[in-house]
Each structure stands twice: as structure tokens, then as C-alpha cells.
Ligand code: ADP
């Protein structure tokens with residue numbers, strides 16, 4: 001399966017990505033995770049990305065496209081992949097089409113997770129992530145049973161720097177201006193499936209699996 005997860009910040013892309021990659025045995029490629037890893041490691045890329053991320057802005061297209069192109073050429077992507085948070089602009093989507101064409105492959109589906117704007121800020125501000133394994137929790141909707149400690153691996157949970165109300169509000173606006181046009185872009189390519197993300201996490205996952213034509 002060659003898949004894209006589309007949706008505003010806080011829609012549940014990362015949460016669903018973990019379950020999707022487990023079911024289909026494909027690598028999870030999150031451009032946000034790649035940037036956060038580079039920030040943690042103190043690389044030049046991390047420094048550059050952070051200056052945009054802290055403001056809720058998108059990292060320039062040419063930087064992101066190069067990273068994704070290199071990643072898609074790795075061996076583990078040959079039987080499929082799940083892109084999470086990429087593409088985020090029409091320029092990125094067009095570049096991805098070109099990369100895939102040159103690799104002689106095409107996308108199967110673009111999963112568009114829809115959630116009302118009013119719910120998104122609370123989702124992102126309440127998000128907590130494990131420093132060790134990257135698992136995502138929510139202080140109200142999906143808490144770890146051990147408080148600030150990860151249920152899955154015992155790691156420490158943290159809040160992303162850009163998950164404060166002001167930056168999240170900016171990120172949602174950036175999504176509406178620059179990323180939402182991709183819904184029509186992939187609809188025209190007949191790749192789009194739209195999923196109601198305002199349901200319980202497992203129910204959203206089941207809807208995704210059914211929309212991909214797979215057995216539960
Ligand atoms: P995204 O990757 O789209 O930004 P996440 O998957 O990180 O979103 O989810 C954002 C927050 O919302 C997390 O704290 C997550 O635990 C929570 N969440 C995800 N899906 C749901 C859901 N269906 N219902 C309630 N909370 C959810």
C-alpha cells in the first residue's frame with residue numbers, strides 16, 4: 001500500500017499512522033518526526049526547521065521534498081509506505097507526483113481525516129508524546145495510565161514546543177490556506193477517501209481499514 005494521511009494538526013494522523021503501519025507492514029514517514037529528530041540531534045536541518053516550526057509556519061518546500069525523495073528511495077519503501085504530514089502544499093504534491101512517476105509507482109489512496117476546527121486546538125494542546133518510543137497520548141481523551149510515564153515503554157512523556165494555543169491556532173490557519181487545497185487535488189486524481197476523525201480512536205481506524213477495501 002502506498003498511502004498519504006491528510007488532515008489538519010490534531011486530526012489524529014500520527015495516532016492512526018501507528019495502527020496503519022502495523023496492520024499493513026509499511027514504513028511510517030512523518031516529516032514532522034524527521035524534523036523533531038533533527039532538532040534533538042542539533043543538526044543544521046534541525047536548526048533551520050525549528051525556526052519555522054516554532055512560528056507555526058511550514059518549512060520551505062524544497063527542503064521537505066528533498067528529504068522525502070531520499071526517504072522514498074530507501075529499500076524498506078519498495079513494497080509501500082505511509083506519508084504522514086507530507087505533502088502540505090500543492091507544490092509538494094506536484095513534486096511528489098514527479099518523484100513517484102520517475103520511480104514508476106503510484107499512490108493507492110489519500111486518507112483525509114476530517115475534524116471540526118473547534119476540536120483541534122484541545123486535541124493538540126492536550127497531546128503528550130513519549131520521548132523514548134514516540135507513542136502519542138492525550139491528557140483527557142487517551143491518557144497513559146501512569147501519568148507522565150509512557151504505558152508502552154516506561155519513557156517520559158513531553159509536550160511539543162509548538163503545541164501551545166497560539167502556535168496551534170496559527171498551524172490550523174496555515175493548514176486551511178496551504179494544505180486544504182490538496183483535498184481537491186487528490187479528489188481530482190480519484191485517490192481521496194474521507195474519514196470522520198471525530199469518533200473514538202479504534203472506530204476511526206476501522207473506518208480507515210474499510211475505506212482501503214481491507215478486512216478488519
Ligand atoms: P496529528 O498527527 O494529526 O497532529 P495526533 O495523532 O497526534 O494528530 O492526535 C492529536 C491528539 O489527539 C493526540 O493527543 C491524540 O492522542 C488525540 N487523538 C487522536 N485521535 C483522537 C480521537 N479519535 N479522539 C480523541 N482524541 C484523539
Ligand code: AMP
Pocket residue numbers: 009031032033035052053056057058059060061064084085086087088092171
Ligand atoms: P507535524 O508533526 O506534522 O504536526 O509537523 C510539525 C511542523 O513541522 C509543521 O508545523 C511544519 O512547521 C513542519 N512540517 C512538517 N511537515 C511539513 C511539510 N510537509 N512541509 C512543510 N513543513 C512541514
